[in-house]
């Protein structure tokens with residue numbers, strides 16, 4: 001008998017109509033988050049077989065003063081509560097931004113069947129960018145991942161949010177004369 005080998009990570013499948021519907025809703029939730037001063041990230045959890053939405057959430061870190069109040073983490077908890085089971089094999093998590101290590105860990109711990117995300121997060125992403133938590137063969141559960149769905153509007157929402165926030169925090173100085181010379185340009 002051959003020794004049992006860890007399964008290879010599932011290959012990326014194509015986004016379904018239900019994924020697209022859920023992502024449009026997640027983008028709307030992300031926009032609503034931005035409108036109340038939260039980093040614009042939205043998430044929806046739906047039942048993969050039927051497309052039935054089980055839970056949704058947007059980022060609420062500032063309002064709840066909760067470092068764990070990320071959109072997908074809250075949506076996962078609400079979905080588990082809705083189905084009365086912490087195991088979400090039969091569910092798809094759709095989120096506008098690549099999950100961080102905490103959320104990717106929660107996705108694995110909840111045994112989520114599928115993950116669909118929008119923009120990559122090169123600074124904190126733990127599905128592809130910095131770590132590959134959802135497909136790591138050393139862990140006891142692997143998630144089928146679809147990345148990059150509606151990545152552009154998701155990334156643009158985040159860029160606009162941070163642009164606006166920077167402008168609020170630091171009003172641009174009036175330009176007088178030439179720009180200061182940086183040491184490396186002198």
Ligand SMILES: [Zn+2]
Nearest residue numbers: 070099100103
């Ligand atoms: Zn997170």
